[in-house]
Amino acid sequence: MKILYSLFSRRRFLNGLLAGLGTAFAGTFVGPVVRFVTPPYREPDEVKLPLAGYKDMAPGEVRSFPWGIKPGFLKRRDDGSFLGFVGVCTHLDCNVAYKADQKKFFCACHDGWYDEDGRNIQGPPPTPLRRLTAVLEGEELVVRKSEA
Amino acid sequence: MSKIAAWFEERLGISAVVRFGAQKQVPLHKHTIWSYTGSAILVFFGIQVATGILLAFYYRPTLEAANASLERIMTEISFGWIVRSIHSWSATFMIITVFVHLVSVALTKAYRKPRELTWMTGALLLAVSLFFGFTGYLLPWDELSLAATKVGTDIPKAVPVVGEWATKFLRGGDDVTGDTLSRFFILHVTVLPLVLLLLLAVHVYLIQKLGMSLPLESEIRGEKAPGMSFWPNFVAREAAVWLVLLGLLITVAVLFAPSLGPPADLMAPAPEGVKPEWYFLFLFQTLKLFPAKVGFVSGETIAVLLIGLGALALFLLPLIDNRPETRKGKIVAAAFLAFLAYALGMSVWSLL
Numbered sequence: 001m002k003i004l005y006s007l008f009s010r011r012r013f014l015n016g017l018l019a020g021l022g023t024a025f026a027g028t029f030v031g032p033v034v035r036f037v038t039p040p041y042r043e044p045d046e047v048k049l050p051l052a053g054y055k056d057m058a059p060g061e062v063r064s065f066p067w068g069i070k071p072g073f074l075k076r077r078d079d080g081s082f083l084g085f086v087g088v089c090t091h092l093d094c095n096v097a098y099k100a101d102q103k104k105f106f107c108a109c110h111d112g113w114y115d116e117d118g119r120n121i122q123g124p125p126p127t128p129l130r131r132l133t134a135v136l137e138g139e140e141l142v143v144r145k146s147e148a
Numbered sequence: 149m150s151k152i153a154a155w156f157e158e159r160l161g162i163s164a165v166v167r168f169g170a171q172k173q174v175p176l177h178k179h180t181i182w183s184y185t186g187s188a189i190l191v192f193f194g195i196q197v198a199t200g201i202l203l204a205f206y207y208r209p210t211l212e213a214a215n216a217s218l219e220r221i222m223t224e225i226s227f228g229w230i231v232r233s234i235h236s237w238s239a240t241f242m243i244i245t246v247f248v249h250l251v252s253v254a255l256t257k258a259y260r261k262p263r264e265l266t267w268m269t270g271a272l273l274l275a276v277s278l279f280f281g282f283t284g285y286l287l288p289w290d291e292l293s294l295a296a297t298k299v300g301t302d303i304p305k306a307v308p309v310v311g312e313w314a315t316k317f318l319r320g321g322d323d324v325t326g327d328t329l330s331r332f333f334i335l336h337v338t339v340l341p342l343v344l345l346l347l348l349a350v351h352v353y354l355i356q357k358l359g360m361s362l363p364l365e366s367e368i369r370g371e372k373a374p375g376m377s378f379w380p381n382f383v384a385r386e387a388a389v390w391l392v393l394l395g396l397l398i399t400v401a402v403l404f405a406p407s408l409g410p411p412a413d414l415m416a417p418a419p420e421g422v423k424p425e426w427y428f429l430f431l432f433q434t435l436k437l438f439p440a441k442v443g444f445v446s447g448e449t450i451a452v453l454l455i456g457l458g459a460l461a462l463f464l465l466p467l468i469d470n471r472p473e474t475r476k477g478k479i480v481a482a483a484f485l486a487f488l489a490y491a492l493g494m495s496v497w498s499l500l
Contacts, residue, residue: 038320039327043322094299096417097418110299126447
């Protein structure tokens with residue numbers, strides 16, 4: 001069948017084709033660039049600490065350790081086992097401090113408070129501090145990401 | 149001499165620009181004083197470019213060297229302390245002038261048809277200016293700048309869908325690290341200047357194309373304001389203002405040089421009493437006030453969405469306020485004033 005009237009002029013068709021191809025061509029660069037500017041995640045899966053540095057902790061005591069490039073905290077439970085926290089505020093990512101005299105974690109950025117078990121108790125933090133599991137393996141204390 | 153001038157004139161045709169400047173009329177009315185704010189911003193921006201280039205001769209954007217290189221600029225390099233002080237204070241002066249410029253245009257409703265795009269490019273210029281301030285704040289790499297950047301780059305995370313990616317992009321990873329510092333430096337010294345100049349070109353072109361606005365009242369009455377030639381009469385008056393501002397800037401920069409804290413430690417807790425730059429204080433206080441949960445949603449998400457909505461409303465103000473002479477126009481003006489009062493009140497509160 002012969003089409004009597006064209007909806008498109010040849011010029012418009014060619015311009016559209018060229019613009020479309022140009023956009024598609026430019027678009028192929030977007031993906032790689034987007035991936036280039038966001039590097040992969042580098043939080044450690046586990047951190048091994050010499051037990052010697054933490055053996056003498058009294059029940060209830062809290063001590064810091066390096067969780068990759070973030071601060072981490074270890075708390076000695078009453079039964080002698082360890083509980084780990086990532087020492088980063090769940091509100092807007094500031095590093096928290098442990099206030100031993102009040103048995104609380106404190107974030108100075110927006111006045112956020114957590115109790116000694118990392119539960120958010122006051123101020124803007126929406127969730128508890130992230131927990132880590134710490135298990136004894138020989139003379140090493142191995143801190144891992146919690147499953148839960 | 150005149151032969152050389154003629155040679156250049158034949159090729160460049162500069163006299164056309166001078167003629168345009170002489171023909172351009174600056175209307176004289178009770179709001180003319182606000183016309184001085186635009187060029188004052190340009191002066192401060194020029195100072196930022198000049199002092200920024202000087203600082204970059206010695207500054208090193210790496211985790212290990214950044215803080216020390218700034219210390220060197222301030223203690224060893226001749227006039228280093230005042231170059232940094234002027235860069236820091238000129239930023240503040242520029243942002244203040246930008247705010248005055250914005251408020252004057254908003255309250256005189258100079259953004260009304262056909263100047264909507266002039267306002268919108270202006271709003272984008274404000275965003276770029278604030279981003280300049282935000283990226284520049286990290287570069288000294290001390291305790292305060294680290295905490296401020298951690299918070300500032302974490303805020304986009306609360307935005308649905310694209311938030312996570314935006315935070316990752318800003319930080320160059322999941323956390324603020326040396327990669328963030330390199331990234332902020334390169335944004336601060338190459339990307340943002342280019343974007344700003346591009347927007348500025350459109351902004352200034354539109355002002356030349358559309359001419360200066362008249363007050364709403366005189367436009368309604370169909371009055372014509374008396375005018376003054378832009379070149380050289382108005383520029384001469386502006387130059388007097390520039391000199392006063394320059395004197396003020398240098399005085400403040402000499403008397404109140406900014407300090408430099410100890411190098412940032414990624415492991416250290418955030419320092420107590422941490423605060424962002426003064427122009428972010430009202431956002432800071434807003435984030436502090438929002439509770440952890442509002443219903444089922446996190447308070448942070450609501451705060452960030454409200455802030456985003458406010459920014460969008462500001463950008464689209466000329467389209468929202470499309471009938472400025474009617475009752476609706478008065479309501480928009482009142483809402484704008486209420487927002488100003490909120491921002492001022494929150495800023496003052498955060499300092500108490």
